Amino acid sequence: MIIEPRMRGFICLTAHPVGCEQNVKNQIDYVKSKGIINGAKKVLVIGASTGFGLASRITSAFGSGASTIGVFFEKPPMEGKTASPGWYNSAAFEKFASQEGLYAKSINGDAFSNEVKQQVIDLIKQDLGQVDLVVYSLASPVRTNPNDGITYRSVLKPIGKTFTNKTVDFHTGKVSEISIEPCKEEDITNTIAVMGGEDWKMWMDALNNAGVLATNAVTVAYSYIGPEVTEAVYRKGTIGRAKDHLEATAFEITDALQAIGGKAYVSVNKALVTQASSAIPVIPLYISLLYKTMKEKGLHEGCIEQIQRLFSERLYTGNAVPTDANGRIRIDDWEMRDDVQESVSKLWEQASTETLPTIGDLAGYRLDFLQLFGFDVPNVDYLADVNEIIPIKSII
Ligand code: NAD
Numbered sequence: 001m002i003i004e005p006r007m008r009g010f011i012c013l014t015a016h017p018v019g020c021e022q023n024v025k026n027q028i029d030y031v032k033s034k035g036i037i038n039g040a041k042k043v044l045v046i047g048a049s050t051g052f053g054l055a056s057r058i059t060s061a062f063g064s065g066a067s068t069i070g071v072f073f074e075k076p077p078m079e080g081k082t083a084s085p086g087w088y089n090s091a092a093f094e095k096f097a098s099q100e101g102l103y104a105k106s107i108n109g110d111a112f113s114n115e116v117k118q119q120v121i122d123l124i125k126q127d128l129g130q131v132d133l134v135v136y137s138l139a140s141p142v143r144t145n146p147n148d149g150i151t152y153r154s155v156l157k158p159i160g161k162t163f164t165n166k167t168v169d170f171h172t173g174k175v176s177e178i179s180i181e182p183c184k185e186e187d188i189t190n191t192i193a194v195m196g197g198e199d200w201k202m203w204m205d206a207l208n209n210a211g212v213l214a215t216n217a218v219t220v221a222y223s224y225i226g227p228e229v230t231e232a233v234y235r236k237g238t239i240g241r242a243k244d245h246l247e248a249t250a251f252e253i254t255d256a257l258q259a260i261g262g263k264a265y266v267s268v269n270k271a272l273v274t275q276a277s278s279a280i281p282v283i284p285l286y287i288s289l290l291y292k293t294m295k296e297k298g299l300h301e302g303c304i305e306q307i308q309r310l311f312s313e314r315l316y317t318g319n320a321v322p323t324d325a326n327g328r329i330r331i332d333d334w335e336m337r338d339d340v341q342e343s344v345s346k347l348w349e350q351a352s353t354e355t356l357p358t359i360g361d362l363a364g365y366r367l368d369f370l371q372l373f374g375f376d377v378p379n380v381d382y383l384a385d386v387n388e389i390i391p392i393k394s395i396i
């Protein structure tokens with residue numbers, strides 16, 4: 001079968017297995033080129049198939065020789081229909097890990113459920129005994145809380161007043177003004193229920209109670225802050241409340257892990273093109289201006305560069321982990337540099353449909369977006385017939 005991108009709205013319905021494999025290989029090569037990290041040897045990654053979670057799994061395995069268990073929620077391929085990119089990424093990860101004799105098993109299911117937590121605990125007991133790092137990297141619009149059975153939906157809205165600003169449709173390049181009405185009170189609690197720290201705490205309690213966390217185990221979850229232009233809709237909006245909750249939960253988890261000397265961190269990461277971020281209004285315009293600025297300054301990083309730096313220069317240096325006044329690790333330091341932010345806010349003023357192709361990196365945005373699905377990846381022959389049905393032996 002010849003597979004082409006098929007867009008519907010902001011999502012791509014198809015994914016290319018060979019392109020996804022090449023993306024994974026490029027990330028592995030990058031991590032190897034940076035040398036060995038004296039990091040964790042047994043690692044659980046929740047949200048391991050794309051974005052920052054996949055980069056965390058690759059950095060652990062190919063930077064520190066770690067055994068990894070990955071949890072994700074992806075669509076397997078079906079006759080005449082491609083799998084979701086995270087499925088192909090995980091198939092490729094497994095292939096490369098096994099070529100190097102690295103243990104890698106995955107569980108494809110709902111990480112918010114008690115069943116998947118129990119499956120992971122059983123698998124750790126059976127194969128690894130304990131884990132010394134747990135990466136929590138879920139991004140989801142919905143969560144069913146297993147305790148009350150209620151399905152919560154997150155929203156991306158401002159709190160208190162209508163937000164009006166520029167946005168771009170990155171497919172067409174059209175810059176327009178967008179107005180987003182303020183949320184209802186219940187939108188805040190619902191968004192916190194999906195993207196806050198409750199499920200992270202449930203994971204860590206379950207793992208701790210089962211005795212599968214090693215002495216001095218570390219857990220890290222990912223957050224975002226960003227600039228003033230996106231503040232009303234991001235950090236001071238509904239999703240920001242969820243991130244506040246996630247960040248506060250880190251302290252609760254550290255307290256709960258006291259007996260084993262465990263520690264929970266939140267790392268604030270850079271804005272990047274992922275399936276999750278492309279759905280947020282205003283962010284794609286900011287990212288296209290940010291990419292332009294950071295590339296010009298030689299500061300641009302993707303998920304793998306961010307996570308490789310997080311592990312090698314923050315988490316596993318052998319010294320105390322540096323944090324900000326709120327206890328957070330900052331790997332968004334280059335994005336938030338004064339000169340970068342000043343440049344982006346100047347460009348923001350100038351941004352229009354006419355100017356964006358020159359002042360912004362719309363092309364880079366589009367390329368990153370297509371590459372999320374395995375398209376437009378260099379050195380992939382897209383005219384070759386491919387088998388879209390790839391069996392993954394260790395996905396449960
Ligand atoms: P992503 O969409 O690339 O990855 C999400 C992962 O979660 C995938 O592996 C997916 O399979 C998994 N997942 C979703 N629902 C699941 C479920 N119910 N059960 C099991 N797995 C499930 O997202 P990302 O951008 O890498 O985001 C990861 C974290 O990083 C999020 O907390 C996000 O807020 C944060 N972050 C993102 C950015 C950014 O710009 N993209 C910046 C800073 C922080």
Ligand code: NA
Pocket residue numbers: 047048049050051052053054137138139
């Ligand atoms: Na992820």
